[in-house]
Amino acid sequence: MLPAALRQRFRQWLRPRRTSAIAEACLIGLFAALSAVLLQAGAGWLGAWRVHASHLFPAWIVLPAVGLSFGFLAGLLVERLAPEAAGSGIPHVKAALANVPIQLSLRVAVVKLVSAIIALGSGLALGRQGPTVHVGAALAAQFSRWFPTSPDHRRQMIAAGAGAGLAAAFNAPITGVLFVVEELLQDLSGLTLGTAIIASFIGAVVSRLLGGRSMELNLVLTAHSTSFSLTELPFFLLLGILAGLLGSLFNRGIIASLKFYRQIHLSLPLRIALAGFVSGVAIALLPPAFRDNTGLREFLVTGEAAWYWAAIAFVAQFILTLVAFGSGAPGGLFAPSLILGSALGYLVGVGEYNLTGIGSPPTYALAGMGAFFSVVSRVPITAIVIVFEMTTDFNLVLPLMIGSVTAYLTAESVAPGSLYDWLLEWNGIHLEKEPTSKGLLAELTAKDVMQPRVETLGAQMTLEEAVQAFSRSHHRGFPIVDDGKLVGIITQTDLVKVRDRGLPSDTRLSEIMTPQPVTVSPIATLGHVLYVLDRYQISRLPVVEGRKLIGIITRADIIRAEADKLNGETGQMGPQPEPSYVVYQTRSPSVGRGRLLVLLANPQTAAPLLQFAAAIARDRHYELECIQVILIPRHSSPAETKVKTAKSRRLLRQAEVLGKKWKIPVHTQIRVAHDLAQAILETVKERHIDLILMGWKGNTITPGRIFGSAIDTLIRQAACDVVLVKFGKEGRGARGVDAQAASRRVGREKINLSSPASPAPPASPALQFDRWLVPMAGGPNSKAAILLLPALVTLGNAPASEIRLCQVFEPTEAEPDTTVLKQARRYLTQYRNLSSKVTAAAVKASSVSDSVVNLVKTANFDVVMLGASREGLLQQAVNGNIPAAIASRVDNSTVILVRGAITKE
Template sequence: MIKLLPSWWKSRIFARSSIDNRYALLEACLIGFLSGISALFLKSGIGWLGGLRIKATYLFDPHLSLPIVGLLLGILAGWAIELLAPAAAGGGIPQVKAVLAGYPLLINLRVALVKTLGTILVLGAGLTLGRRGPTVHIGAALAAQLSRWIPNSPTNRRQMIAAGAAAGLAAGFNTPIAGVLFVVEELMRDISGLTLETAILASFTGAVVSRLFGGTALNLSLAGRTANFTAVEIPFYLILGIFAGILGGLFNKGVIWGTKFHRRLPISMPLRIGIAGLISGLVISFLPNVFWDHAGLRTYLISGNLSWQTTAIAFAAHFLLTILAYSAGAPGGLFAPALVLGAALGYLVGTAQYALIGEFSAFTFAFSTYTFALAGMGAFFTAVVRVPVTAIVIVFEMTADFNMVLPLMISSVVAYVIADSFAPGSIYEHLLDVSGIHLDEESPTNDFLTELTAEDVMQSQVETLATNLTIEEVVTAMSLSHHRGFPVVKGDKLVGIITQSDIADDMKRMEGLFLEDIMTPQPITVSPDISLADVLYLLSRYQLSRLPVTEGNKLVGIITRSDIIKVEAQRLSGDRDVLIQAGPSYVIYKTRSPSTGRGRILLPIAHPDHAYPLMQMAIAIARYQKYEIECLQVISVPNYVSPSQAKVEITFSRHLMHRMERWGRKENIPVHTQVMVATDIATAILETATHDHVNMLVMGWKGNTDPHEQIFGNVVDKVIEHTTCELLLVKLGDRLQTFPDDLDDQGKWLIPITKGGKLPKTMKILPGLVSLYNKPNTPEINLCQIYLPTEEKTKFKDVTKLAQAIADKTNVEVKATPLSAHSVPEAVTNICKAEFYNLVILSASNEGLLHHGVWGNIPEAIASKLETTVLIIRV
């Protein structure tokens, strides 16, 4: 869920909320308008250039003018595409289908403009292609460009591109319903609410604009003629469907074979399209002049004004010349050629029907062939494009004759079944396969940003600032951090956000102000389960660089542009496993307490004997930090066993968890528990830490490693490597009761730091642990500064100040001791043995200790030489 919480507006904003839907619908209207205008411009350009070509045939010998015009305009179109936008080649619908499936093909304003120019040149040259496929591509490209100018989420952008495609088809045919159905049936196969709403609105707008501003509908109705249909004609419509299915399948096979053949030719695209134009012009020049105008030819076929011999020639010529032009990569579509071929086929079947049973028919020859021609258009369109519903609706919308519905349904359904049996699959998917793009029907999009959530990549450890800080204190805090923006909290609630730019203008003007006076209150936030696609949408739309992640008012993380860029870079580099892929785990026992803390400690319990001392530490820290505790026990099963089906005994685990709960109630600390079955213990721990937004992870460590293990052990090493929360490793000494049972015995604690160390990160846990002791028997704490013999003790005064700061925080006397040594592990080991410290606290963020702790020197020394309890904290 995405929330926008300005003071003047209390409602929430989400990508699918009503207010964002209204923005999407307005964008769909604009897309429809632009698609309609572009369709009008395309139609006018083709008509103007085609008219010049026809005039040239009257001025010059058509056997010369038609081939030469086809050659020159074809080369010019191919040159423009190759030079300006290679993505504008071809029909365009395969490219749109691939983009909607999530493939990163180029689709933008340049593609739309070059596609328009190339289509005008190609169709004006006389190639037997259509302009409706290009209008689909142009509409989708305009929508894609608009979605870049108007920041949008990838999910909504995909819906806008689909709306643009629908608007392009609707504007080309003046068939708004068919535009929507084509998107649903072929391009997206998605009937979600927003997809339908935007597609319908864009299609309607595109069709209205096309009609109002001079675009005439592709009117298939002839004056005085209506479709007729009788039961005796049903067998002939079945025959029409069979022929359309077979010939449509052959047509698709020819296009695919031709495309493969042209790609193997060692000639450039301009020359391929030019040769196709030359051959088309040459063939057409030897045919009757009615063939010179493709739009007029369709009218002749529907009206029945041609003989069956001429119609057969028209079918054969268009069949071969369309395959030639389309497979050469010319920018044109298959819709119009399919309709022309279907009209010719229907006319031929209608003529045969009338010749056989015409004397028993109550209708004239013209009415009968008219109906068969229209039915043939729908049947052949279905056989080629494999969208029977769209085909039926296109013809019906262009005739507005209800008598056509049954003939269309019979012939189209039969054609679909026969064609899919003879040549299965969509021609557009086959063309994409030729290009090396294989669509996955099970997953309509491979956009991984929709698969990942904010929780997957957010930073769970967030640097926050309090509202009561002065501006000077805020500047100081910012100077010590590498971050440029900080959430502002009041108690444990997020109340605002502050960035460096908010205070960089005039520091004098801000004197005497507090952070709450200049922060941005009630910032935009996201919930952990929102997709990265929608996070990116918010970042772009509101020009932000970071977004707090919250559950209710509780801050659980922050996500920045850098986090998303990092994920994208890892994916592009081939690292598909950009996150910790939690193995299969199964929760078999779980209890919840009231969630009243401002953070959470995760306490994995691996050994029952260690549960008491670890829980004792966790409660002490939770009381001080006002945290809750999540107790976790993971039962491991072999990899070949499914955790959800594993049979395990949990009686002891349940009793142990009950004891942890009772202990928490006694100490007034919320304690949650769960028992999981998993094939990998570390993965289960990481999964829980991420899911429950853990602030600190307290883990026991056995203190020694097997030869085949790495540093701390396989489980701990994996957790250290991948967790982002605060981490406390506990190596228990020989006496498991690190803190005496009666809490009256005085302990001795050692906190070693290196030269120049700052206030230890141990302050996160130290006050809580000290509170376990009863006064006056509080522990003796030695803050020991270790430096090399070659170094001088120039910074020892700073360590004395640190010791005093710890004393003030814990109300315990802290001694500061300098110690010269060549090795940090050696120094820690020697001083512990000499003075019998029962607790050593190491900060893994201290310079030197971090390196040694990670690379193995400190763990081996502790495991082999020390019998005391050791805590290693990483913050």
């Protein structure tokens, strides 16, 4: 173990700073170059083998067979290992830089690299430059996870990785930097330029050393010099106009191809295999020169091709690129756009030469490359520089500028917008066209972030009652409300001052509170809220509408909102998920007084969870609504995605069988959704759910979350009761639970639950719920837990079961107020058909969580059931205290957390 001082110094060294950013940019450039060289060599070797095989054997057999098999293999790798690796990859990088939650990791980089080698080697008319950009960005994102970096620093590194990938692919470092500035980040800050320049330079140099130039056009053109004269200006303008029109048509064709593949409802491997087969058949019918994309491009720019070969090349490349890209194959559009541009430029050059006798068709071919590239990518400056860097020919600068700018302006007037933005919108991701520098503090208001459920005290409460309220809650202050209107606020500091003054315990809060507290309106921006918090040196602000208290906002709420946005987890960031889609459902007669929603996600806990649901449904005469949610990626539509429902239907049929045995109406449904919490909330609204019952694993690995993203959302937003059940690993409450065996045993039960006098469904022999511990301190959630107890204790051996009610008090309290305990015990002992032994005890301890854990361990309780103390206990749970302690330290007992229905005032 390192000494504390050394660990602190190491953490200081790892903190993001300019020098570490430069070092990280060098590493990113190195690995981006290595991946680019590997992709070039791998795809080149496979492509050469494919071309050689087509000469040895009949091309009409070899090329379609290779395209079909390699395409299927590439699609299978992407679908099984990293669906994010499909397509070009540049839209994914652009979305990730806009804080959209899209996965960029080492796994994505490796799958993208291998699948792109296979796909490009199969003969698909796609380029390797898009994948190298994606791989470089994914590697940079992985580096940012290995080293502690800020979100802004991470974005800079991802952009540098993307630039390095492009620079390594084209051997063009300036192009890599310009692409970052012009397309990805649109930022000219020192850190952006510095890291992008270094990473792109390292990437280009290493790529040249290891792989040589990817397109040595300047060496090819030594025998065919370029030229430009003023009389040729109209023809370069014509070239720009044609490139703008045909490039826009190409972009529209890409979207149409995506729509076509989605309509035929094939899996990704089959789509890419179909594209490979069609491409193989088409290439087999074309001359042998068309089997090598790089050779075809060089053949055009050298001026050796006849005009009709250029026309055939343009049409064939146009169609085959649409066929390949629409399938979702891992490949880019840079290389195809350069081939299309060179063919189009060559045709214009040949026409100009035949009309005037001057000019050079290779010059037009090179200018056409830049023009078509600027239309597809909408980066005219990058398009000009990329061709210039590949040729190092200054005679091309003016033709490139004329053609690229004219093509860009023409395309913007015909079909404005970048193809990459269109692809993102096709997948449901809408980026801001004009990013603002104001950020979150200006975008969100107090109403967006505030806590709507506020724990308050009454103005007529006594000082003694206020002290008890503070002792039962973690809050350091309470708003004072009279007739629903905010009249003051009281804090722990106020209580200390009152104690020093020696006021009697029956003093009213209206006499000691701080009247007219500082407040904010619900439409106040977070920037204004922070200003007020700092101006008055306070930690919380009541949010009022007129004088009515509607919420409270703290510094922690603002920090959590910032963290959510930086992680891409807020509704404002990224694509809005589409509504969930019901793909399967069954309905029973609606004869119940309410509905209980059971989420069946884990087959291992489905049987005991259904027992819980049946016990509650019998007691309250509810119907059961059992749901399975199938999650799909954001880029797929829930209404259009094919899913397999066989396993889900088997699990739901188990619930239907149990319902018939127990005479409980059971409805089932399977929903396809982007987000689990959204699907459940939609079900709650559509089916008028009264209670949600779901399993809980007891912890979460998601930063900033307590129960997990979905459960946290349900606790905050679900209007009905929410019950979470965390089953013990072994022993009490889960004695070696075998889900299938328990299901079979429960399925054989023949219990009549239609009559209130009928016995409750017996618990499976694998379960034991005899000793119940219920920590409580009043409040709506504690009451909700008590109301559920009579139904749930029937899951154990009722005559021998025991319910222990406890309330935790500070050790300094001489005479604790046990009114809440007495009321709860009175309710349970007077409840009909409840034969369990009910005891109540006051526990003195400084920590609620520690006392609960100790009680469970020393008294061997099977179940711990938590309500909220005037929301205080639940607020501690949401902040990560109670659930974390119980889940990590009381593994063998079942934990139930109850949040009562949200009441609208």
